[in-house]
Amino acid sequence: MRRPKLLDTASDYSWPLFRADALAGISVALVALPLCIAIAIASGSTPFVGLVTAIAGGFIISATSGSRVQIGGPTGAFIVVVYGVIQDHGMDGLIVATIMAGILLIVAGFFRAGRLIALVPEPVIDGFTIGIAVIIAASQFQDALGLSAGKVPADMIPKLEALWAARATLSLAALGVTAATVAAILLLRRWRPRWPVLVIAVGAASLAVLLFHLPVDTVGSRFGALPSGFPAPHWPEVTADRIVALLPSALTIAFLAGVESLLSAIVADRMFDGRHRPSAELLAQGYANVVTPLFGGLPVTGAIARTATNVRAGGRTPVAGMVHAAVILIVVLAAGGLAGALALPALAAVLLVTAYNMAEPGKWREHAALPRDELILLLVTLLLTVFADLTIAIGTGVALGFILRWWKGRGARLWTPRER
Numbered sequence: 508m509r510r511p512k513l514l515d516t517a518s519d520y521s522w523p524l525f526r527a528d529a530l531a532g533i534s535v536a537l538v539a540l541p542l543c544i545a546i547a548i549a550s551g552s553t554p555f556v557g558l559v560t561a562i563a564g565g566f567i568i569s570a571t572s573g574s575r576v577q578i579g580g581p582t583g584a585f586i587v588v589v590y591g592v593i594q595d596h597g598m599d600g601l602i603v604a605t606i607m608a609g610i611l612l613i614v615a616g617f618f619r620a621g622r623l624i625a626l627v628p629e630p631v632i633d634g635f636t637i638g639i640a641v642i643i644a645a646s647q648f649q650d651a652l653g654l655s656a657g658k659v660p661a662d663m664i665p666k667l668e669a670l671w672a673a674r675a676t677l678s679l680a681a682l683g684v685t686a687a688t689v690a691a692i693l694l695l696r697r698w699r700p701r702w703p704v705l706v707i708a709v710g711a712a713s714l715a716v717l718l719f720h721l722p723v724d725t726v727g728s729r730f731g732a733l734p735s736g737f738p739a740p741h742w743p744e745v746t747a748d749r750i751v752a753l754l755p756s757a758l759t760i761a762f763l764a765g766v767e768s769l770l771s772a773i774v775a776d777r778m779f780d781g782r783h784r785p786s787a788e789l790l791a792q793g794y795a796n797v798v799t800p801l802f803g804g805l806p807v808t809g810a811i812a813r814t815a816t817n818v819r820a821g822g823r824t825p826v827a828g829m830v831h832a833a834v835i836l837i838v839v840l841a842a843g844g845l846a847g848a849l850a851l852p853a854l855a856a857v858l859l860v861t862a863y864n865m866a867e868p869g870k871w872r873e874h875a876a877l878p879r880d881e882l883i884l885l886l887v888t889l890l891l892t893v894f895a896d897l898t899i900a901i902g903t904g905v906a907l908g909f910i911l912r913w914w915k916g917r918g919a920r921l922w923t924p925r926e927r
Contacts, residue, residue, distance in 0.1 A: 532830025569828025621785025638892025653678025
């Protein structure tokens with residue numbers, strides 16, 4: 508079924524439900540604000556673009572989603588591919604690639620491809636996720652340590668070489684802000700998990716930078732003042748050559764958006780005994796990724812952490828996600844200037860914690876105990892993600908996974924007892 512969940516909830520919607528949804532939406536918006544800014548900066552874009560993505564993409568996904576509680580927005584999984592596209596093709600190229608990905612997702616939803624996620628081997632998803640977490644963490648070292656490394660290469664080995672070459676420029680002030688923000692996030696999540704932890708931690712760190720005149724870069728010092736209004740739609744230049752050049756990136760964006768949104772919906776279902784519609788979910792991701800880039804936004808998908816926050820805060824219908832988008836819009840229109848005071852090392856700390864959570868260290872012992880063929884599949888996907896290319900990692904991992912499944916289906920063993 509491709510019917511959005513919003514239509515199902517409209518018939519018996521009530522004031523108590525709206526009150527719960529509104530409070531949950533506000534809570535999620537407070538989590539999303541600093542995270543969307545940090546993701547946009549790490550992606551090679553500007554803070555305002557991250558907020559635009561959360562507003563437009565978040566509203567469209569909630570309004571058309573196949574899940575009652577899905578929260579859409581920019582996510583860390585896109586950082587690597589978005590950064591690469593912007594570096595190679597500019598922001599206009601990213602817009603074209605994202606629209607292409609959106610069209611692919613609409614086609615996938617129409618043909619009910621959401622059920623195919625079951626065919627992607629879990630070690631591939633785990634290896635891919637850990638690999639992205641490693642890349643996100645590495646991308647934050649420059650701001651987290653206050654290094655003056657200039658424009659750092661996107662590839663991992665050259666990136667690490669450039670950062671190492673700039674080690675003499677380490678800023679103790681930036682390192683201190685980063686460490687303090689990470690500590691505040693971890694402590695507050697344990698002590699007061701229902702509080703808007705990211706806003707409090709980043710806000711307190713930025714206030715300390717301002718009060719003590721610390722020599723630390725802020726959003727305003729690097730990017731200037733944020734615009735005070737919502738951007739008008741803009742259609743990019745589309746040519747046959749550009750479409751061909753951007754097709755691999757579009758396929759990667761579509762795969763990431765589809766897989767992460769479906770995983771997010773599955774996680775949410777388990778939290779409140781719900782049941783999402785995979786085809787409607789893919790269609791929602793497609794609509795959002797066609798419309799959002801027209802306003803200059805980044806690729807968008809269902810965000811697992813924000814969706815879980817929504818469920819824990821009491822959100823039970825798509826209205827909560829729509830409120831979340833509306834609250835971010837109000838902040839942009841009424842208080843966007845405050846974003847300029849946010850300290851970049853504090854935002855880097857947010858993504859370092861995000862990367863740590865994505866890697867799920869608590870599951871590493873479980874990964875190590877996997878059968879040897881599955882463990883190798885996980886490690887190959889991880890290494891290709893970090894050191895090669897996302898498209899290569901996805902394609903190779905899925906292909907190897909199918910080969911292993913076929914091999915096992917024939918009753919053969921990939922590894923003999925002696926090799927074990």
